[in-house]
Amino acid sequence: MAGILEVILAFRKSLIIVTVVVLTLALPLAVPTKEAKCGYVIIVMAVFWCTEALPLAVTALLPVLLFPLMNIMDANTVCREYLKNTNMLFVGGLLVAIAIEHWHLHKRMALRVLLLTGVRPALLLMGFMVVTAFLSMWISNTATTAMMVPIARAALDQLHKLELESNLESSGAGQASEVQEGSTPEEKGRTHVLTIEDERKRNEDLLEEKHLKLCKGMCLCICYCSSIGGIATLTGTGPNLVLQGQVEELYPDNGGVITFVSWFSFAFPTMIVLLVLAWIWLQIRYLGFNFKENFSCTGNSSAMVKEKEAYAIIQEENKKLGRMKFAEIAVLVLFILLVLLCFTRDPGFAPGWATNIFNKKKKYVTDGTVAIFIAILLFIIPSGFYNAQTDGKSKFQAPPPLLEWKVVHEKMPWSIVFLLGGGFALAKGSEKSGLSAWLGTRLTPLQNIPHPAIAFLVCLLVATFTECTGNVATTTLFLPIVASMAEAICLNPLYVMLPCTLSASLAFMLPVATPPNAIVFSYGQLKVIDMAKAGFVLNILGVLTITLAINTWASSLLQLRTFPSWANKTGMCP
Structure with missing residues (x-):
């Protein structure tokens, strides 16, 4: 029996693939419609994404095979979905992020703030x-976490070392204490002596416990904030770009409702609120909300000395980086230029440079155009004025550019490009097959539910689902469904698509939910229960924050209370 179980476990992925493909095939066979065939493809891909029976990027390629075979879309139409403007924005943004990481500019910024x-x-x-x-607003959350955790550990280890040394000195200077016990004459002569060693050991145990709590809190704050920070910018994390691509795909006449500026104006305040709530919650859980102790307002001279020593560690790390090199300055300038060009391309409240320069044909230039322009400059601008020779030769050699393709090849997560493309193909297939319209008609009873309640339930559902599967895959699966629901009940699609997208980044409870969680968990100080307890409360805070944002400032900024004409495909809504 044990041998059979071992074989099943060894081939579990193959068994999942065969079982899912065969069993769900009953749907298109029993109901031979395009809607059922598209539903079959979505179910198969959803299961494969959740179980990772196939690599995520390989699963994303299934529409190229299945949609033409099932007569849903021809192969040329499907393949065009895999490299759209949104993918170009993602690639350009990642190339800039890789350059920042390659020249350690992100570490310099981190140390300066600390x-x-x-x-x-x-x-x-x-x-x-x-x-x-x-x-995390600009570079991947995985790279951010991998860079920040060692810096945090170095500072915390130094703090702990100084606390232990201080405890040893104070214990050595102290005297043994005598404590009289008992109240009867027979017990008056009995005494208990607390030795120096006992006192030192007790203090060490308290310091170890305090240090462990602080380490847990610091690790969690880094992995959580790498996910929280990504929601602030359009290129910060995959789900944001999935939303932009899905809106462009489902509603081609939307007039550019999701741009870098419109997203930032709504998502950045949401990120700030959630960041503050996360800080308060982690402080309460791991530090205790003691104002004097947490902010070191006690005037304790030994505490001040320890702080100075730990501060010196950060200063030393900063000194190791030396002065800013030409390459770092150039990358920083290009990064700032990218942000400025994206913000001023089409700000909304005034004509942008794309409107003025290109004769009001602003659709000709997108955020993807800007990102690729900056990315190309990275391969042109040299990283210095000369290239020093180490072999004694005097021959002049031109320095390499700011970014080389071999570096990109090593660090670029190409799988996400296919994952985004697979999501766009699914959205297009759902529309072409009529599945989106069919789902919409089945969801019309939801119009009797208050709209804030619908947004809250969408947030809760997606936040729960994203703990078990990737955030990009989660967004890809849910966005077409909630968009169809919104159309059916004459609700602005963005009112449910935005919370769906943001909630996909609320992966706080499990180490496998997102790479940053796995990175901090690998250091061994956290248990699953630690992450689950802290993450559960933060998930609730995140859902409430997103629901608040959608019903307050987002409604005003993006006019979510009105049903837009570009979403009125059937003409049934007023």
Whole structure:
């Protein structure tokens, strides 16, 4: 029996593939319609994404095979979905992020901010959260976490070392204490002596417990904020780009409702609110909300000395980087230029440079155009003025550019490009087959439910689902469904698509939910229950924050209370 189980476990992925493909085939065979065939493809891909029976990117390629075979879309139409403007924006943004990481510019920015915040417990926690969230707005959350955790550990280890040394010195200087016990004459002569060793051991245990709590809180704040920070910008994380692509795919006449500026104006305040709530929650859980102790307002001279020593660690790390090189300055300038060009291309409240320069044909130039322009400059601009020779030869050699293709080849997550494309293909297939319209008609009873309740339930459902599967895959599966629901009940599709997208980034409870969680878990100080308890509360706070955002500032900024004409495909809505 044990041998059979071992064989099943060894071939479990193959068994999942065969079982899912064969069993769900009953749907298109029993109901031979295009809607059922498209539903079959979606079910197969959803199961494969959840179980990772196939690599995520390989699963995303299934529409290229299945849609033509099932007469849903021809192969040329399907393949065109895999490299759209959104994919170009993603590639361009990642190339800039790779350049920042390659020249260690992100580490320099992180250390500079930590030098400003200092190493007092609450402020240190806040400093790492702010730095992590900011970096995650522009570079991948995985790279951000991998860079920030070692810096945090170095500072915490130094703090702990100094606390232990201080405890040893104070114990050595102290005297043994005598404590009289008992109240009867027979017990008056009995005494208990607390030795120096006992007292030192007890203090060490308390310090170890305190240090472990602080380490847990710091690790969690880094992995959580790398996910929180990504929601602030359109290129910060995959689900945001999936939303933009799905809106362009499902509603081609939307007039550019989702741009870099419109997304930032709504998502950045949401990120700030969630960041503050996460800071308060992690501080309560791992530091205790003691204002004097957490902010070091006790005036304790030994505590001040320990802080200075830990602060010196960060200063030393910053000194190791030396002065900014030409390459770092050039990458920083290009990064700032990218942000400025994206913000001013089509700000909404005034004509942007794309409108003025290109004769009001603003659709000719997109955020993807800007991102690719900056990315190409990275391969043109040299990383210095000369290339020093180490072999004694005097022959002049031109320095390499700011970014080389071999670096891109090593660090570019190409699988996400296919994953995005697979999502766009699914959305197109759902529309062409009529599945989206069919789902919409079945969801019309939801019009009797208050709209805020619908947004809340969507957030809760997606936040739960994203703990078990990738955030991009989750968004890809749910966005067409909630969009169809919104159309059926004459609700602005963005009112449910935005919370669906943001909630996909609320993967806080499990180590396998997202790579940043896995990175901090690998250091061994966290248990699954630690992440689950802290993440559960943060998930609830995230759902409430997103629901609040959708019903307040987002409604005003994006006019979510009105049903737009570009979403009125059937003409049934007023």
